[in-house]
Amino acid sequence: METKRKRDQNALTVIHQGLDDDMFEKVANATNSKQAWDTLQNSFEGVSRVKKVCFQTLRGEFEHLKMFDKESISDYFGRVLYVVNQMKRLVVATEEANKELDSMTIDELNGSLRAYEQRIVKKRSKLNGTYVLLRYIGRDLKLYGVGAFQSGKIDEWLDFIPIFDKGSEFERACSIVDSCMPSSCTYLVGQNLSITDIALWSALSYFGKRSESLRGFFKYKNLEKWYNTLMSKYKSSLNNILGLYSGSIEKKKTYISNLPEIDLPNAEVGKVCLRFAPEPNGYLHIAKKSTEFVESLPKDIVTLGIVYDAVTYTFDYFPQLMDMAEKLICEGKANVDDTPVDQMRIKRDKGVESKCRNYSVSKNLELWKEMIVGSDRGLMCCLRGKLDFQNPNKCLRDPVYYRCNLAHHHRVGFKYKLYPTYDFASPFVDAFEGITHVLRSNEYRDRDDQCHMIQEDMGVRKVCFYEFSRLSMVYTLLSKRKILWFVQNGRVDGWDDPRVPTIQGMVRREPFVRIMPRHKKFKEAGDKCTLYTKNIWIDYADAISISANDEVTLMDWGNCIIKEIKRNEMGIVVELLGVLYLEGSVKATELKLTWLPETDELVRLQFVEFDYLITKEKLVLPRQPFCITIVIDS
Structure with a gap:
């Protein structure tokens, strides 16, 4: 008997040690382990009635189980097993209790209320997310197939x-x-x-x-x-x-x-930093290395009304770019390749690994130095990134990072014998200058992954891309390579020819006129000064629509009556004679004429109507010789 009592006390001590302060208060008055255990059992699971309520709640949860968006099969199955196991534990002890409320103990009532609370919480649970709600509505309204x-x-x-x-x-x-x-x-x-x-x-x-x-x-x-x-x-x-x-x-x-047309991903107000997309290999056009081209960019950007913070040049980063290239070579992320260009193109197209891809670091550094000095051996080589030569996206098939070029550079002369490609320089410079978003046409979409992989290899921050559709126009060409043919062959006056779709060409064709709001409707602009003269100019189209004795309105002046219309020997209207009739009502006249005073301050303009650059709407065939459709004179 003494042994039994000691065991019971030991069990009670173990129970006490496993409880927090709140739960300890519930069993503090228990004199034996069974009494303490029964109290805890009622608190957490309850008697058979409480268990049955819990079981019913679990069964309802089981019946409404469904996969979440982007949830894996294994995760979903794990949730199902968890509910099933909980139900199994309750089934073992579940019996229908016939006790009425007045016969329940305080602990039993507490357990019952806990189970009821659980059901209320289930009923009050909410569904979050637009497409989660759509799935619920679809199933509820029988719109789920x-x-x-x-x-x-x-x-x-x-x-x-x-x-x-x-x-x-x-x-x-x-x-x-x-x-x-x-x-x-x-x-x-x-x-x-x-x-x-x-x-x-x-x-x-x-x-x-x-x-x-x-x-x-x-x-x-x-x-x-x-x-x-x-x-x-x-x-x-x-x-x-x-x-x-x-x-x-x-x-x-x-x-x-009121929404902006562009929804930039991951953009924060006040923290977006953009760069102007083109490279200086031509004048800016609607659809981009000479000094002329470089100097034209800021001019064109100002014409577009864009205020920029700074003009930077990739060549300013040439030392850092060369250090980065050497770093990638040492890390085994780039290699020097001396495969002939035609063979390299074929192998890359077929996803065949270059024999140079497995050169040792020392071998690559040796050839890299030959490229730097522009030796005969170096001129045979290029530096390629080791990305993924078999990737379905061919832009990832070990793109070229550096090529040798002994030509004169418009800013640094002959200082460098090799130059970075756009694919290599752009990811580095964008990250270095804090560019957050790059806007470019969707023809470059395949290069997004390439840029991010290169930035990952470099260990620099990744930029976000926003692609837009390239503008299509008829009776002209948006390819700078084809426009260059027109310029070099004298078919147009230059890159600013009014028929060429460059910014400066458009300025010459249709000057950008900034119109100030009319003063009488925009009081903040001040008073409008109007000059009235005996002779005025009106549009010829208005002049030929007027008959003798017609009453017309001169805008911002008043009405007048046309007394006589003079024509030359060809029958062309050359002059109209009339008298002011300022007491007349502007509401009674059909013609409201815009006019100019006859003064020495007027500037004579010559308007030239230009024809199209080509006579076809669009050159559909890629290899179609476009020179046969040229309009030489317009």
């Missing part, structure tokens, strides 16, 4: 559609969706409307003018057809959904009109 396969396809679409929220990916997303749609597609999944159709329609409609412009040009025919079909069937309901989605349709329109 028929069968597991269609439900899976809907999940695929809902995982993809958020890409439309990223402005820089909008057009690429449209292209992907269009290519996935059959021409006879009415709905995205199956033969009935699903939550996927609503989600995609909302994503397209939310971007307003951007999506309207894509649909308006019939660029994505399958997407256009799907969108129009959906609108014809559910226009009223879809507009109501959009109104709820954005607060209200009218508020949405006002809100979106």
Whole structure:
């Protein structure tokens, strides 16, 4: 008996030692281990009634288990097993208790209330996230397809559609969706409307003018057809959904009109630093090494109204770039390659490893020094990055970092015998100068991964990219290589020829005129000085539309009556004679004429109408000789 008592006390001591202060208060008055254990059991799990309530709660949780977005199968299965094991533990001891509330002990009541609290918390739980809510709504309203396969396809679409929220990916997303749609597609999944159709329609409609412009040009025919079909069937309901989605349709329109067109990823207000994209290998044009080209860039940027903070030159970083190249060689991340250019191009295209890729560090450094001095041996070599020579993205197949060039540099003369490529210099300089975002046309998208891999090898900060579509124009050429042909062959006056799509060419063709708001509507600009003269100038088109005795209004002056119209021997109107009629009503006249006073301050202008650069809208064939379509004189 004494032994039993000692064991019980030891057990009670062990229980006490395993409890925090709050739980210890619950069992402090227990005289034996069983009493303490029963108290704890009721507090945490409760008697059979409490267990049954807990079991029912777990069963409800089990029935509503579903995979989260981007959750792996193993993680989901782990959550299922956890709930199942909890249920198994409760099933063993679950019995229907017939005790009424008045027969429960305080501890039993506490356990029951805990289980009830657990159920209340479950009922009050919330769903967070737009696409989590869409999945819930889709299932609840039976808009989630028929069968597991269609439900899976809907999940695929809902995982993809958020890409439309990223402005820089909008057009690429449209292209992907269009290519996935059959021409006879009415709905995205199956033969009935699903939550996927609503989600995609909302994503397209939310971007307003951007999506309207894509649909308006019939660029994505399958997407256009799907969108129009959906609108014809559910226009009223879809507009109501959009109104709820954005607060209200009218508020949405006002809100979106104030949004910037560019949604820069990872941008912080006041911390965005951009560089002007082109390199100085030509005049700036709408669609980029000579001193002339370099000096033209700041001039063109000012013409565009862009205020820049500083002008920097890549050659200022040549010493650091060479140190970085040597560092990558020593780390085995770059190698010198003396493969002939044609063979290198073929091997790179086929993903074949260069024999030079496995040169030792000492061998690479030896050849690197030959390149630096521009020796005959060095001129046969180039420096390549060791990225991934078999990558499907060919831009990652060991790009060239340095090439030898003995030509004169427009700023440093013959100081250097080798120069970094744009692919190597740009990642380094961007990171060094604190550039946060690079804006460039989407033809360079394949180079984004290349830049980030190079920056990773360099150990510098990565920059973000925003791609935009290249502007298409007709009856002209945007390729500077082809424009250069026109310049070199004397087909145009130069890079600023009005027919060439450069900034300076556009200035000559259609000068940028900054118009001050009219003074009478813009009082802050001050009083307007108007000069009235006996003779005035009016537009010839206005002159020939006037008949004798017509009453017309001279803007900002008053009415006048035309008494006589004089013509020359050719019948051309040369002069109109009239008298002021200032008491006349401007509301009664049909013609409101803009005029200029006859004064010596007027400047005579000569307007020249230019023809197109080429006679074809677009040169479709890549190898088509464009010289045969040139307009020599215009």
